Amino acid sequence: MTPLLEFREVTKEYHGVPAVQDVSLSITEGEVHALLGENGAGKSTLTKMAAGVVPITRGKILLAGEELSFSSPADALRKGIAMVFQETSLVPSLTVAQNLYLGDEKAFNRLRPLYIAAQQFLQSLNFPVDPTANVASLGAAQRQMVEIARAVRKNARIIIFDEPTATLTPEEKQHFFELIERLKERGCSVIFISHALEEALAISDRITILRDGKLVITDETGKFDRDSIISAMVGRDLSGELYGGEDGKRRVRPYGKRVLSVQNVSMGRMVRNTSFAAYAGQVTGIFGLIGSGRTETAKIVSGVIKRNFFHGGVTRLGSKSVRYRTPAPSVRDGIAYVTEDRKVEGIFETMSVAESIEIGKLASPSDKSVILRGSEARDLAEHWTKSLNIRAISSDVPVIELSGGNQQKVVIAKALVQDPQLIIFDEPTRGVDVGAIAEIHAVINRLADQGLAVVMISSYLPEILNMSDRILVARKGRIVEEFSGDEATEENIMYAAVH
């Protein structure tokens, strides 16, 4: 029998750098297929090619034996391939029913029949969602249901989920799994990308593991267990280094001087009355699900966004009470923020490695120069490329042409060159290749050993567990729990984060 969807030696390159390399994979009808792999392994890229979001560089994708060539997600959807994104693609200001029928409205679009049809349709799927509710008012799980309903309504034969459970509570997850079962019964194939191995083991029929853009293994789920998946994901040599935190052998650094203390800080609906502290010579890890206000809290501390004017709380740097309206004065006080989104807030597209690092130096408090010397930028670049092991042909290469990991190292160098006393890493290894993850972790450890106060925000549990001396857990805009690095376990952190 011909598989429903087949990848044949598919390759995708960005600027000549392969993100997916010669992957051949087939999905049969009605199966649940889990795609696993580290950050940057190529899972998203692979599925995005099937959903028409990104074009293919080489190779073929066949749908029921027929070669696919489409230029847009809408085109893919028409052929029966739907992708449900992490950041949902619903229009928040419209109602559920309007979102369901978006793009298929009649010229004279009456709402009442729309609501009735939507109600019947949602009921047939057994989704408890009110079709007249605004999407903005829905929780993550319900939004996802709407997305799925939309895909089903368009007769999608293959539904691709990108990290569907990351934002869900355990109960919602249970609903989601049932939903996948129901999709399967209807004959839909499901591909889902996940970081949660247990989920993949529980609900999938087959598992494919990618590493560095290449397919490592595809097999029946029953033939895998947690350990074999991990070793396939990271390669044997790295697994100990990256995920060795479980046996509790790691040492916890002692408290230094209190560098940062945040008391009752609030900002809009995202940060609610949160309090915590960070100490010199330690890595303070902050874990939380999306929407827990971690990034916003970090941005308040570093002045990227302002806290509330009234009842905004107090931020103390050392013993000084500070309230930053812009990042420039916080940089002057020795706070560096390494962003989670380097494309948007991290790198300068037109600049070379040397120029980027130089900007950091020029903006730092110690720099008094007015007129610049070219040699200084070169020396800086040489020092930092060596110290952080930035792999670029030369320091005159544009940052945009480097791999994700090396871009991230440039962003880190740009912050470190300012000689901060407090450095906040927001998802330091997001979109970073496997080899570079270990190197970035080593840099973070080195900084803490040198006596800096390091705050590391991450939604990746092994990273938090393995790196942090103290672990703070954020939920709904505040820090709700604190663990010492040696007593925390995945279970109790997760428990604090979701309940």
Next chain:
Amino acid sequence: MRPIGLNLLRSRKMGTQEMIVFLIFVALFAGFSVFLPGFLNANNIALLLQAVSVLGILSVAMGVIVIGGAIDLSIVALMAMSVAWTLQLINGGMPVPAALAIGLASVALVGLINGFLVAYVEIPPLFSTLATAGCIYGFGRFVLISQDTVYLPTNLGVIEELGKGRVFGVPMPVIVFAVIAAVVGLLLKYTKFGRFTYAAGDNRAAARITGVPVRPLIVAQFVLSAFIAFIAGLVQATAINSMNTRITDSLLVYEIILVVVLGGIGLSGGKGGIRNVVVGTLLIGTFLNGMTIMDIQFTTQNAIKGLILLTAIVIDQIVNPRDEQTSQQGDI
């Protein structure tokens, strides 16, 4: 996939586009010299250089703003009204230094207002400077200046040399253009102000997080460009013995944008440099002069200019896309 040719154009430092524009200039100049009687004579070249210089000085000012990621549509209004007012004050009996000081103070104020609106109130510069252009012209004509055209006073002294003087046979406007281009070029390349301007124009959020004082920087850019516009106005007025405030209604501001974009400073910010302005100025100046000699009707000229500007902006959008999503290292 982008066409290979465009990838070539996207290569580092815009060297290729600069080269192409320069070659077109050379070809155009040679073509006009051969086929247009009256193009290559001393009189016309002097006229061309003078016209080109004012355009060039204004384009340097615009270049700084565009590299910083904004645009200034009020630059011509500012030039015309500030200089016209200054000349009128002198005509009314005010001492020259005092009038110049008032003129400079007024452009500085407008620069501050423009910068404040863009940086602190965060209005897109396209709208805010369009509005301030209207305000400057309206306020100036209503309150400050009684006639459309203000003639040059006779007691200007050295200032008059700005437009009329020659040094070793080189017209003074050309020298002013060269000096301003050199100074601003060095400023952009070798000072903190310059590096920050590129950084903020390239990625404002990243520059801000790195600790670059983005807002004061934008204000400084607008003040700097306002000063340069004032100098351009003095050169213009002294060269042709008057300042016609109606120039505000002309297509001059689009010619300036044309020079900047065509020269290779992408409207998306952070790209290009003063060399691009010089190359763009040479090409557009020659082109405009050629059209005048060919006696092409004013309206036809405008249509041609508009068409070229449109083409240049479309090409700029393709060569320097604002949304880099598709051409970046994707989230893998």
